[in-house]
Amino acid sequence: MLNGFWNLVYAMGLGVLSLGIGLSSAEAQGVFKIGAPASLSGKYVAYGSQAKNGIEHAIEVWKATRGDSAGGRKIELIFADTQSDNALTVSIINDLIQTKKVDLIIGPDGSNVAAAAVPPWKKFKERPIWILPGGSSSKIEKEVGPDPYFFHTYAWAYYYHINNVDALKAAVGTKKKVAFVFTDGAYGRAHIDDARRYVKEAGFEIVANELVREGSADFNSAIIKVRATRPDILYALMQTTDAVQFAKQVYTAKTGIPYLVGTAQAQLTEWQQAVGEAQNCWTGVTTWVNGLAYPADPREPKLLPAAAAWEAAWRAKYGKAPEFLEAGYYVSTVLALLAVEATKSVDRDVLKTWLVEQDYKSPMGLHSKFKPSEITPHQAFGEMVVFQRVKEGNGYVSKLIYPKEIANGSLQTCRQ
Incomplete structure (x- = not known):
């Protein structure tokens, strides 16, 4: 039913477009659902547009190099506009987990909305892996605490x-x-x-x-x-x-x-x-500025090329230099896709174990290894x-x- 296309959903009152509607439970098992709350409007729109670009570009590169699936599962991308609003962010996180049943969350972007996302995410016993490439507030770090399913791919305050x-x-x-x-x-x-x-x-x-x-x-x-x-x-x-x-x-x-x-x-x-x-x-x-000279990852040079090559490809596609969150969301999305591809699973414990064990070179730096921060167990790209x-x-x-x-x-x- 998906015909090889990943899905784009603008939810929470913004209208819904999802080619995955009507999937049977058996068919749904063959889907990797990524929930992407982002500030596509409101005062954090500069961050949200970067988040959207980074995620979409990562999936486009993945499809060009690996095909339409990850680990044998069709990729379904569900964007939801937080409108830079804390209360709406809470509703979106609830919807992504409880109704959309996403396998993994990437985002949201600004510190305020990211902090608002913590309580609704934590309240679910079977909460999905959460990768956060934005949000530097120590409030987020303190409220997340030592949770094993949280992966921070940006720098804390x-x-x-x-x-x-x-x-x-x-x-x-x-x-x-x-x-x-x-x-x-x-x-x-x-x-x-x-x-x-x-x-x-x-x-x-x-x-x-x-x-x-x-x-x-x-x-x-x-x-x-x-x-x-x-x-x-x-x-x-x-x-x-x-x-x-x-x-x-x-x-x-x-x-x-x-x-x-x-x-x-x-x-x-x-x-x-x-x-x-x-x-x-x-x-x-x-964490990112144009002109960096980090090398490509030897295992995944097409997905994680040298910083200069990645920047050049971005300029060719978008006609502008990449921004810091675009780089961060790109690399974070690639790591998520690699995790599902390598493990052939969307089980949160399987993905967690794989993510913890890896260390890739990327346009963001020489290491993607997750290490403990002052509070949370999984921190990468803090340089x-x-x-x-x-x-x-x-x-x-x-x-x-x-x-x-x-x-x-x-x-x-x-x-x-």
Whole structure:
């Protein structure tokens, strides 16, 4: 009945399209169902569109190299739009597990919606494997706990700050003053304790801690207070539209602060396009940036090619550079497909055992080996790179500044 086509489902009131409707229970046994909650609309749409692209591209490459099935099972992909809404995310997770009976979940993307997905997923005794290529909040890590069926393929919040602090130490030393500005939402609150911890432990002096309202249109009061402390480093913990507004207002205020430090926002094309020349000098930290030189996996060079080859193929297909979540969702989906192919099973314990035992090279890094984080048992791709947006010609580019082994630039001062 499926005729070799994988299915695309937009659920939860968005309309449903599924060629799998009407399958008998016997036929359903020959299907590998992937549930993909993603922010296809709302404030996290930049993340959700990346998630969708990464998953779809992985399945397209798989079909081109391995055929329409994995482990003898037709691949059914069920997308559901969270609309960047926590309450809707809860309903979607319930539906994917209880009604759609998916074998594995990949996503959702932003930290807020990912955190909202934890309670409904955990309440099911027979919950499926959950691979999360986004969501850095320590709240997620704490609520998931030592659950054996959770696989995190992105960096937790503290990885951001370990790498940011190491990059700053290497570039400017630790005798510097740091001012924090963070939002009162899940993202800012999840990051601030770890950021302060690593900054303080490294020997930097913290001179300001400004809490701002998530979704605010005006951050000037916080910017004025920060400027009065005369910091060397402005460290911003926010995302999406908040990060856009804040960068614009910092630029307009001409603060004279030498170094502008961010987390994930500076790598997003949407942020770069929205802030324009205000992006100059901001640093970011990420699991993926274009120009990496990781080699192909010798066992699966077509599915997991060298980073440069994967980037070139992506540019050829989409006419643009790949984004960080596109890379993360691609690799995560490939790992899921390989697990089913290798084990010929969708049993969660069988898949769990296989995933834990593997270690592939990929466009994301030299290792895909899952190891324990501070709390959860299965963490991969926590290695991060630090970059800085700098003016080059008529536009802006990301220069890698850390780690030293892959750097193609050095940290530049931001004085206006």
